[in-house]
Amino acid sequence: MPASTTSEPAPTACLHCGSPVPSGGAARDFCCVGCEAVHGLLVEQGLTRYYQLAQGKTAPAPEPRKERAFAWLEPLMSRAESTPGPLCALELDVQGIHCAACVWLMNELFRRQPGGAGLTVDPALGKVRMLWRRGAFDVAEFLRGVEGFGYLFGPSRKRPERTSLDLPIRLGICAALSMNVMLFSVSFYVGLTPEDGDVFRLFTRLSLWLSSAVVVVGGWPFFRSALQGLRRGVLHLDLPIALGILLVFGMSLAQARGGRGDLAYFDTLNTFVTLMLVGRWLQQRVLERNRRFLLDDDGAEGLFVRREEGARLATVRAAEVADGDVLVIAPGDLVPVDAVLLDSGARVSTDWITGEPGERAVGQGGALPAGAFNAGREAVRIQAKQAFTDSPLVALLRRAPTAAGGPALHTRFWDRVSRRWVVTVLFVSALGLALWWPAGPDKALEVAVALLVVTCPCAIGIATPLAYELVQARLRRGGFFIRSTDLLDRLPRVRKVLFDKTGTLTLGRLELVDRAAVAGLTAASRDIAFDLVSRSNHPASRCLAAALAREGARFNSEARVSELAGQGLELNREGVRWRLGRADWATEAVDTGHPEREPTDGASCAGGSPASRHSRPSGRVEVLLSGSGLAAGPVLTRDGVPVAFFQLRESVRPDARREVQALQGEGREVWLISGDSHGRVSDMAAALGIPTQHTLSGQRPEDKAEAVAKLDAADTLYLGDGVNDSLAFERALCAGTPAIDRPVMPGKSDFFLLGEGLGAIREALRLSARLRQVVRRLLLLAVSYNVVAVAVCLAGWMTPLRAAVAMPATSLATVLFTVWWLSASRERAAASPTPPLREVPA
Incomplete structure (x- = not known):
């Protein structure tokens, strides 16, 4: 949690997840209602071994949803039960798996229910596959039981990304081969020469064969990326990496074929490729874990509804609903289109579409808006007054554009660094080749290759991905989960924080005054x-x-x-x-x-x-x-x-006032944008210390999007929880949600929050600024090192042995610097207040 400028007692740790308990929370032993509810269930059902297996790695638990609909399950069950044989099988996605304790808990709950034949949980991908004896197992009851512990199930949509399977395999192969090549190279460095005959030739050939495999297996991602960049006319860091691999391998191959394996760069080449793969893997590891934590959103295609078709009831996709269709809306089900109620009465909640709390009663013939949920305990019949294509939900459920123009702005710094690095390395290598050409082609090529080897972009290829991974891991422990690759590059630009009210600054529930x-x-x-x-x-x-x-x-x-x-x-x-x-x-x-x-x-x-x-x-x-x-x-x-x-009131997040005032104290504008009435929004703003001129009330989804567009100067962070915030998400620099138990919004967000506190937002802003400082210092170190290395190479003093020592040594130094700086930043931030913001160059 972010540091405070005043001395406060250390917060107690949550009994369930270990997160700090926000001061002013409803329960003194838990950080949120979800953790309290899940802890109570674990104790009540004798499942406390969960905590021994979790070993403190448990994330804050979302509040379990009551009466959640399972319309999406019906077609999957029909398909599973239509297969012949005594056993039925079903594969589902699951949200909320984060450790081995989750796997144990699901298996234990499955074992306690009669009729089950087997359960396989894939925690890496967030999937479960269950087998049960036909007619002897209630799948919906099992799913409801597991969801009571804060998990969510959905149709099987998650698929492993190709790189998530590809990179670890390539990295494992290259690491194993590189260690063997390094052992062979040690013999050359300690005195093995061509005069030693067969042993020398054997070690040379083994080094060549193993290095060839490393170049093919480990170098291919960089070769492919460099070619794609050249086709688009873009120079990026993979180009000098690919050229370095090819030239070093070519030079070493020539030396080995000439009988001088002791002059080859095989060990340096293998180490270089392996370290670059490590950096590439670090870049994607935490982001993939965060994405797989959630269910995959399928937009409107993921919504199902029950439709009367004569004497039968069919479960169909919401997109198939036509004007005049009679639909049956079960408790927890969504009304996909504007409709009228056919039954005598119903209770509906429109918080998801309006963003405001409360349920209301609707009588027979009353209008039901698209986006309402059946909040009652009985199913109701409604008649659609429009086709789903005309429903207002269609625009709100659409997926965010995958190729927007905005991200290019945030990666401009890295684009400049990459282009300059590429041009400089190629120029220096060509200069070395030209300067030493009079001494002979072999010597000139040796100098050029040495320049490509020692000017390795280790600060960018290894230490920078490590820095991002460390920050993402720290934020994850605090309940801040990053989904977008470049979010940490965008956060330092944030100057305005825009909050929706209900479900965002409040907890979406009532409390007793x-x-x-x-x-x-x-x-x-x-x-x-x-x-x-x-x-x-x-x-x-x-x-x-x-x-x-x-x-x-x-x-x-x-x-x-x-x-x-x-x-x-x-x-x-x-x-x-x-x-x-x-x-x-x-x-x-x-x-x-x-x-x-x-x-x-x-x-x-x-x-x-x-x-x-x-x-x-x-x-x-x-x-x-x-x-x-x-x-x-x-x-x-x-x-x-x-x-x-x-007397009841909306339950405000326990640290909302403190965090809002802290954000303003750091020089950021805080806005409150809500669809609620002017009086309630004004009261909330006054209670939290938000200026009246920074409040907007009575906002429809289109109004919110327009307001964000007017405020945004590539410097806004928007936090919302309802589908009425969907359009605003697309206009903000970055957007997040604390609502992971409802569809659409998590899939459109750059980050999501767990727990009841808001402190993780300020911590993310602080750590992103710290990360930017670390990365720029890493680049400064890399430039300083390369100036010395280039001078040594141009002087003709670089040898394979010196290169083999210099390249991994500088990589290790940058890694240690990164770890030290990011870990020490916590103590420095706790000892001094956050400095005022300064403008960040575009």
Whole structure:
């Protein structure tokens, strides 16, 4: 986490993942609700061996989603069960695998369910393959059980990239061959000469054959890249690498055929190729792990829906939905098009499309917008009012363009470095050839080859990829996962940080303002309230259920609770009517023919003060609201008499205010862009310390995109969580999301966050600036070394032995410098405040 300018107590470590617990969080032992929920499940089900296997490598757990839809699973199950034989097989992608403990946990859960025949988990790719006995295994139940631990399953779309399989194999082969060649070369350096006869010739031939294999196997990626660059008219670093490999091999081949294997550069050549492959592998390793952590997004093609076709129900792709189709929307399913409700009533959530929280009731014939989710507990029938091609979701679900003009701006520095390096190396080699030509072609070629060998771009080929890998690994441990190759090059340019509100600065759930309202209830009233809220899926009910459970409320399985959409919950027990919901509805008078009852249980009212025994509000109860994001909370009544008022508000991320102010203190503009009302956005901005002129409210998806385009000067970072942020993502310099449990947004983001804190964003900005400094120092070191090496070569003093020592020695030095500098930066940053920002040249 980023350093603070004030002395604060060290945060405690999360019991589940080991991440620092943000100050002000809901739980003191956990960094987020997801970790608390998963830890509770592991303990409850006796699966704590997970922590022994994880060895502290567990990532923060996302909050498990309830009532997640499995419409996508139905066609896959039909295909799996249509195959002959006693066993069925199914391969799925899984999100959230990060270590061997995850593999053990899935296998243990699979073993506990009857009917399973075998489970194979591929943690590197994020895939599972399961076998089960036909008719004896509930696949959906198993998947729901595993998803309760923070994982997500989806159709099998992940495929290993060719380079991810290719490079490690090439690297392994070259490393093994190079070690043997180096052993043969040692014999030449310690005195083996042509006079030794057969032994000398054998070692020379073995070195030649093994080096030929290294050139073919390890050099091919650089040869291919150099040729592609030449065809496009682009000079990049792979060109001098490829030329160096070919010329050094050619020179060494000529020396070996002439009987002077002791003058060849075989060991240097092998070491050079192997180290370049190491650098290339480091560049892709962490990024691929981060990408495979998530499910692959297939845009609109990945959405499925159930459609009535006569007497049968077919699962089809959303793209096949036509105007007038009757669809069945199960709990958790998405409404793909604008539609009307055919059933008597439904509860829907539109947070994904609008970005704002809350559920609402819809009556028969009511309109359902595209992008709404069924938030109820029963499936509902709807009729499409448009074809999917006309749905507003189509534009929001489209994939981000793969070849935008923006990235070229961020790689301009590396393009300049590469071109200048290539031109300089080729010029110096040609100069050496010309200067020594009068001494004979052999000597001139030897000098030119030596120049290509010792001017190895080790700082760029090895140390720089290592620096990127170290930074990415540190950020990953803090819950910041990078997906885009050049994000760390773009982050130092960020001068404006743009936040969506709901689900980004807030946690997308409600919290109780005053816990005394629950603590002040008698045990009987607490149990009644718990019976009410535990049978509802409304966000307010879930919030109160958690608070009541913490106070020891007990559940009565025989209670019968009715829920009136848009009003609240009702329970009748022993002739007493209990209601929890809207104040005007809950306090309706009860015509019992007896004097009005008064609350006699000492329950608290309006935040914990005892309810009056001699007064009763008539008509509507007014709930006092104050602060940011407060909503009129539910009222608990007994026969219409208020027992307790529960003030609720959106739960803000625990470190949101501190991080927003820290970003502003570092010289960055912070903006709040939301589709919510002006009052709620203004209240949130005031609570976090964001200037009023930096807030935009009531923003539609198109408005957000336009606002980002106006603000962006290739210096904006946008953080959002809903599909309504999709268009804005495409306009920002870089974009990220904390919402990895919903489709589309993770696939469009440059990074994603785990956990409930926002501190990882500032840490990423700080480390990216540090990385830029390290890389430029590495280039300075490389230039200094090459000036000395070129002088030695032009003087004719470079020999194969000296080259064999100089090249790996300078590579090792740059690597050690990189590791030391990046590890020491943490202590330096903790000891001093972050310096103010300065403009970064384009």
